Amino acid sequence: MRLMGRDLVALLLFAGFAAVPLLANLLQDPFLLVIATRMLAFAIAAMGLDLVLGYGALVSFGHAAYLGIGAYAVTILMRLGVYDIGLHLLAGIAAAVVFAVGTGAVSLRTRGVYFIMITLAFSQMAYFFFVSFSALGGDDGASLPQRSTLFGHDLLENDLWLFWLALGLLIGLFLVCRAIVGSRFGRVLCGARENPQRMQAIGFVPFGYQLTAYVISGAITSIAGVLLANQAEFVSPALMNWHRSGELIVMVVLGGIGTLSGAIAGAVLALLLEETLAGFTQYWKLWFGLFLVGIVLFAPGGVQGLVARIKLQIGSRR
Amino acid sequence: MSVVLSAQGLRKSYGALTVTDNLSLDLHQDELLAVIGPNGAGKTTLINQLSGQLRPDAGRVVLAGRDISDQSMAQRVHLGMARTFQITSILPGFSVLENVALAVQARSGSSFRFFRAAAGQRRLNDAAMAHLAEVDLDADAQRRAADLSHGKQRQLELAIALATDPHILLLDEPLAGTGGAEAARLVALMQRLKARHSILLIEHDMRAVFALANRIAVMVYGQIIATGTPDEIRANPRVRAAYLGQESV
Amino acid sequence: MTNLFLLQLLNGAQLGVLLFLIAAGLTLIFGIMDFINLAHGVLYMVGAYVMASFAMLTGSFWLALGLTVPAMLICGLLLEFTVFRALYARSHLDQVLATFGLVLVISEGVKILWGSAPLTVPMPDLLSGSVGLIGPLKYPVYRLAILVVGLASALGLYVLITQTRIGMLLRAGASNREMVSALGVNVGRLFAMVFAFGAMLAGFAGAIVAPILSVDTGMGESVLILAFVVIVIGGIGSIRGAFMGALLVGVVDTMGRSFGPIVLRMIMEPAAAGQLGRTLAPMLVYILMAAILFARPAGLFGRRAE
Numbered sequence: 087m088r089l090m091g092r093d094l095v096a097l098l099l100f101a102g103f104a105a106v107p108l109l110a111n112l113l114q115d116p117f118l119l120v121i122a123t124r125m126l127a128f129a130i131a132a133m134g135l136d137l138v139l140g141y142g143a144l145v146s147f148g149h150a151a152y153l154g155i156g157a158y159a160v161t162i163l164m165r166l167g168v169y170d171i172g173l174h175l176l177a178g179i180a181a182a183v184v185f186a187v188g189t190g191a192v193s194l195r196t197r198g199v200y201f202i203m204i205t206l207a208f209s210q211m212a213y214f215f216f217v218s219f220s221a222l223g224g225d226d227g228a229s230l231p232q233r234s235t236l237f238g239h240d241l242l243e244n245d246l247w248l249f250w251l252a253l254g255l256l257i258g259l260f261l262v263c264r265a266i267v268g269s270r271f272g273r274v275l276c277g278a279r280e281n282p283q284r285m286q287a288i289g290f291v292p293f294g295y296q297l298t299a300y301v302i303s304g305a306i307t308s309i310a311g312v313l314l315a316n317q318a319e320f321v322s323p324a325l326m327n328w329h330r331s332g333e334l335i336v337m338v339v340l341g342g343i344g345t346l347s348g349a350i351a352g353a354v355l356a357l358l359l360e361e362t363l364a365g366f367t368q369y370w371k372l373w374f375g376l377f378l379v380g381i382v383l384f385a386p387g388g389v390q391g392l393v394a395r396i397k398l399q400i401g402s403r404r
Numbered sequence: 405m406s407v408v409l410s411a412q413g414l415r416k417s418y419g420a421l422t423v424t425d426n427l428s429l430d431l432h433q434d435e436l437l438a439v440i441g442p443n444g445a446g447k448t449t450l451i452n453q454l455s456g457q458l459r460p461d462a463g464r465v466v467l468a469g470r471d472i473s474d475q476s477m478a479q480r481v482h483l484g485m486a487r488t489f490q491i492t493s494i495l496p497g498f499s500v501l502e503n504v505a506l507a508v509q510a511r512s513g514s515s516f517r518f519f520r521a522a523a524g525q526r527r528l529n530d531a532a533m534a535h536l537a538e539v540d541l542d543a544d545a546q547r548r549a550a551d552l553s554h555g556k557q558r559q560l561e562l563a564i565a566l567a568t569d570p571h572i573l574l575l576d577e578p579l580a581g582t583g584g585a586e587a588a589r590l591v592a593l594m595q596r597l598k599a600r601h602s603i604l605l606i607e608h609d610m611r612a613v614f615a616l617a618n619r620i621a622v623m624v625y626g627q628i629i630a631t632g633t634p635d636e637i638r639a640n641p642r643v644r645a646a647y648l649g650q651e652s653v
Numbered sequence: 654m655t656n657l658f659l660l661q662l663l664n665g666a667q668l669g670v671l672l673f674l675i676a677a678g679l680t681l682i683f684g685i686m687d688f689i690n691l692a693h694g695v696l697y698m699v700g701a702y703v704m705a706s707f708a709m710l711t712g713s714f715w716l717a718l719g720l721t722v723p724a725m726l727i728c729g730l731l732l733e734f735t736v737f738r739a740l741y742a743r744s745h746l747d748q749v750l751a752t753f754g755l756v757l758v759i760s761e762g763v764k765i766l767w768g769s770a771p772l773t774v775p776m777p778d779l780l781s782g783s784v785g786l787i788g789p790l791k792y793p794v795y796r797l798a799i800l801v802v803g804l805a806s807a808l809g810l811y812v813l814i815t816q817t818r819i820g821m822l823l824r825a826g827a828s829n830r831e832m833v834s835a836l837g838v839n840v841g842r843l844f845a846m847v848f849a850f851g852a853m854l855a856g857f858a859g860a861i862v863a864p865i866l867s868v869d870t871g872m873g874e875s876v877l878i879l880a881f882v883v884i885v886i887g888g889i890g891s892i893r894g895a896f897m898g899a900l901l902v903g904v905v906d907t908m909g910r911s912f913g914p915i916v917l918r919m920i921m922e923p924a925a926a927g928q929l930g931r932t933l934a935p936m937l938v939y940i941l942m943a944a945i946l947f948a949r950p951a952g953l954f955g956r957r958a959e
Contacts, residue, residue: 145749195946200950207939208939210878214936218931218935220931339750369765371758371760375755375756375759378751378753379755382747383739
């Protein structure tokens with residue numbers, strides 16, 4: 087029953103996205119498409135993060151690194167004369183897997199605040215690597231000569247095609263994630279979140295499962311990086327700044343952790359909030375920060391928690 | 405009678421405090437061995453060392469003739485050893501059925517399977533339901549584990565342990581915090597289980613202990629001071645002095 | 654070469670003591686309250702800004718420093734009272750979110766109050782100029798002063814932690830939280846005190862570094878993460894670990910940046926060595942952290958990895 091509700095939320099979100107091109111056409115506002123594509127990319131990243139954060143209760147504060155890894159995979163391959171998006175995705179995922187296996191194996195030996203700090207430190211390591219990599223533009227970043235090609239065609243130069251590709255990827259990855267969390271593997275991951283001692287006592291060693299989830303999560307987030315690089319046609323280390331990791335967590339929490347569709351909704355919400363606040367004041371981050379502090383102090387559980395409490399209120403009035 | 409599990413010269417201390425003091429103990433095939441003793445005697449520490457949660461400072465744990473001292477808790481489960489905890493240890497956010505199905509999963513096939521929904525797997529669910537029926541919880545299968553009463557959570561923990569298909573059960577005060585009908589149900593359950601399992605039971609409820617046990621070991625300050633049948637223990641003057649005191653049993 | 658080595662060693666040690674001042678408060682907060690505070694780095698930055706303002710107002714470095722320290726203490730108490738107090742009992746995730754929000758609020762607030770242009774703080778006459786070390790080697794007096802002050806603070810903290818009743822409580826609390834409340838101590842007040850003290854130390858670090866750095870809003874960020882590395886290396890809750898970790902990180906980072914390219918030049922062509930050295934050097938401290946963690950998941954002086 088609850089699962090049905092979540093699927094419905096996802097379905098509504100996908101339908102909403104699908105309506106964006108029409109809306110952009112009606113309003114004669116191509117910028118809508120740009121924002122929507124960014125939302126889709128961040129939704130993918132947030133969903134990837136939710137896999138470890140929501141289902142594994144592993145607070146990774148370093149997921150921006152995977153955005154960067156995906157984006158730089160595009161830059162580097164283009165420098166080498168490879169333009170195909172399939173290869174870009176493949177390279178991004180492969181690099182993310184390598185990075186996740188290495189850093190995850192170290193981070194997952196620890197718990198709690200250690201884990202948070204170590205994932206943050208490793209993503210910072212990746213950040214500084216690209217900051218000081220002057221051949222790739224260093225701190226300033228560099229523009230891409232063009233967008234990735236799809237089967238040799240430059241379809242993605244058209245914002246609309248890039249948008250549809252992003253939406254397709256989001257839906258596909260949602261289905262993959264949904265299958266994973268319901269699988270045997272997903273059950274073990276959730277079990278380790280609920281009670282690691284009990285898991286050991288029935289014969290599971292959580293480490294391998296958590297590391298696998300961490301690797302999958304990083305790989306998914308790197309896909310978002312490939313999309314973001316293509317959308318902006320520009321890649322810089324700013325993409326993997328630690329603030330970005332914080333924003334990804336914010337997205338997951340805003341929509342409600344451990345629900346997948348919540349992460350998508352949260353990404354949409356967070357970017358809407360950013361855009362709206364930025365329209366009012368150049369100091370929008372101040373208000374965004376206050377909003378975060380307020381959410382935590384007064385609405386634990388994020389929007390999902392809010393909705394649950396409102397439901398409870400309505401229910402008790404009846 | 406064959407020995408299935410034995411502790412040989414176990415020793416564990418925390419600083420100056422010795423909680424397990426050169427302890428040796430044998431569990432026989434298909435018996436229920438109760439370990440009794442006053443609070444702080446080191447009973448839970450003993451189970452922790454037998455189950456692999458805690459490493460002893462010295463001594464060995466031997467399972468059916470094989471030294472398993474270096475095996476982790478998870479590895480020992482795969483050798484047929486399951487335990488329950490003094491403080492109920494279940495997966496509170498999972499349904500009752502999922503709790504048990506996950507334990508079945510631990511012993512059947514790989515868990516690195518990512519796509520087929522676990523909820524629809526007959527093999528897991530049927531086995532889980534059978535174990536739930538064994539502990540009279542089949543009617544509660546779809547409820548959230550956290551919503552069960554304390555007594556039912558204790559039953560669930562037993563079902564989880566059984567689902568790992570053990571021949572040795574280490575039960576740490578299964579009756580703790582239960583009363584009346586709940587306790588009676590658990591005692592009846594253990595009565596049934598001891599026909600097919602070798603059980604090491606820690607329990608403070610003397611009535612249950614003397615009703616269930618084939619043998620009783622009395623533990624004081626990390627040492628076993630007496631082992632014998634319930635009648636022998638009842639008659640043992642040292643036990644009466646050290647532990648049973650004025651209680652009439 | 655030897656001179657350069659000595660110079661960089663001093664620079665590294667100086668970075669180390671600054672990191673220690675920041676990490677000391679942070680590690681106690683982690684250890685005693687099991688609380689992750691991402692906003693600790695901005696306190697360092699605020700310390701520098703407050704110092705800059707007081708220096709401008711009073712025209713005196715010393716007066717400004719004397720005013721900045723209590724101001725940061727009050728700042729810490731205020732933050733503890735308004736936000737942090739409500740977060741101790743929350744999950745790590747909630748703490749991460751709220752303190753991340755606070756980072757945004759304070760960074761933007763500083764931009765609104767002081768503007769985006771970097772500020773400078775004049776160096777006091779007493780400590781300007783250089784002093785000869787060995788032979789022709791000279792080193793700025795002010796940097797030496799930072800080193801001395803940092804080491805003195807570390808010593809003071811060590812005495813405080815090992816010799817006083819409060820120190821005993823802190824040590825007890827860092828290794829066993831329940832015990833402190835069992836001792837009948839007013840835990841709320843202890844927490845507030847630790848917090849304010851940590852804010853003061855971080856602010857102090859920001860204030861004394863202001864004359865040799867340009868004061869800008871980004872200065873808290875890299876320092877925060879380096880402080881995390883320090884704490885992870887040293888072990889959560891351990892002042893001694895924070896000290897050793899801070900010196901290690903300071904020296905390794907500084908040395909890596911200056912000698913990395915030089916060492917690489919021995920095995921490869923200069924241009925590539927320069928590029929590779931510059932790229933790899935900033936990663937060195939993180940690799941060091943990973944190596945230490947792999948051998949000791951609880952850090953060098955940590956007792957547990959929980």
